[in-house]
Amino acid sequence: MESQPDPLAQAIGVRVKRERIARGWTLDQLAERSGVSRRMIVNVEQGAANPSLETLLRISDALGMGLPALVEPPAPKTAKVTRAGEGATLWRGEQGGFGMLMAGTEPPNVVELWEWVLAPGDRHESDAHASGTREMLLVTEGAVTVSVGNDAYDLVVGDTVSFYADIEHTYVNAQESRARLVLCAYEPGVGIAHGAETDND
Template identity: 40%
Template sequence: MMDLMQSPDAVATAIGRNVRALRRQRRMTIEALAAAAGVSRGTVIQIETARGNPSIGTLVHLAEALRVGVTSLVDGDASPRVVVRRAEQAVPLWSNETGSTAVFRIGTDPPDVVELWEWTLQPGDAFDGEAHATGTTEVLSVLSGRLGLRVGSTEHELAEGDTVMFQAHAPHRYAGAGPDPVRFTMVVLQPGDAGLVPPSAIAPAEPDPPN
């Protein structure tokens, strides 16, 4: 039988690639990751450049600091991640007695959050959305019907096929504005630093350490 175990070099390469990618996704410097994991800066550099396999303890501490499981660090599959959420797995998270619904289709985990929703509002129904963290953006696209949208003190009306993008750090309201139900999709984009610090305060991305 063929031995499917990865070689130590392949494991080290996978761990280095995954640690570096996750650190960058979380906008962490090498120093910040080292401090959070309780290891030295040199250890993080050695791991990211695949100069040796870390101990189990170090892997566990890195995974905790990066908020993932150990599997995410040792996975050697470099192909793009694909997550399929079947229709029956969609979660209705809001509804009322008239038949209006908000269905959560799919989303990502923090720190950079992307959510896809599908809404149906019956004529005259409305939903008041609370203000999100500064830096959050919403994108709405009307599939059918007419949508009334209020962002802060500004009101808009959108028809079938219309799309709008707005900063969602003010209270907002969606409403069925026509004689028929309105169906629309909503994408919520909330970067990990939303509401925390201004862009100028974010540490610049570090270049890769030399090989």
Template identity: 45%
Template sequence: MPEPDVVAAAIARNTRKLRAERQWSLERLAERSGVSKGMLVQIEQARTNPSMGTLCRVADAYGVTLAQLVELSDTASVRVVEADEVIRLWSGEEGSAGDLLVGVDRREHVELWRWTLAPGDRHDSEGHMEGTREMMAVLSGTLTLDVADQTYTVRSGAAVLFDGHRDHVYRNAHKRPLDAVLVVIQPTTGDPALPSHPG
């Protein structure tokens, strides 16, 4: 995993670049993202490691994925992401984690994640933009997935596909750790001012 200061520097560089491309002031970005100007200054100066929620709001404001916001280097036509380059964007107190492996912005925004959930841990996610789809493959353990008012059990070796625009929860209600791979696919909006990132 990259050191936190390396990730903060990448976020700072990418945030400044996206803002310059759009010719937005800090005030305009603050208004569009709901993130305070003071926090945005800290992000752009690499003086903080913002929360996943803050990063999602900034990515939404720009109409890009988290992957683009935290990209460590310029994207080539082929890019191998080494194990020490994987970026951890969420972690739980019990040792659970959500690692963004790689993402792309072309016709659609696509993100590939690696999730681990310790026994008894969970991750709650608000519904994403309309048209978002999520696919999760369970490598080991058992996933309990809550989507809207329904609960689904996805065992090791199985996979699930669901509409990500509804509130959903990933849970490990069992005694073994859960290891899974998640793909998030969201439509592009065509308008960088419209939210498009699934937080």
């Protein structure tokens, strides 16, 4: 029996289509701006796919809206509480880990707060993010190796690392026990360049 797309995938699809149409873009135009295939965008908009984290980042950057605005409903200008386990799970590891977006801000300067759990043997490889993006993480359980470009850093509980994430980077749990991280990502100027391009089209 074919598995059904989850509610998050369907909600993301609705938002992508709404934002694309609001900009007057065709599927081909969004595909060209994002570097994501037209077929994948169609699948995303129909809620028929559970897109990878990298695909969501490419689409949200192309739309100039930032990842939190793509995956979370608009928040009122009051405190927003996300209970444990209720964030948007946007990555699942082959060994059972996950990456969950817990909170985020709106453009143009987008801040994302993540909870990451890496099961033993889990590995997350990330493409280079938009220029100027930074990541900071704190290990709260276990141990993890963070590679940034050609450099690798072995971290244990209480250790932190911060780096520019506009180059390839990887998180690996090579230990025999679970690792847990709190990660903050900062992406400045989201939507500014895209807005200028739209005005000039």
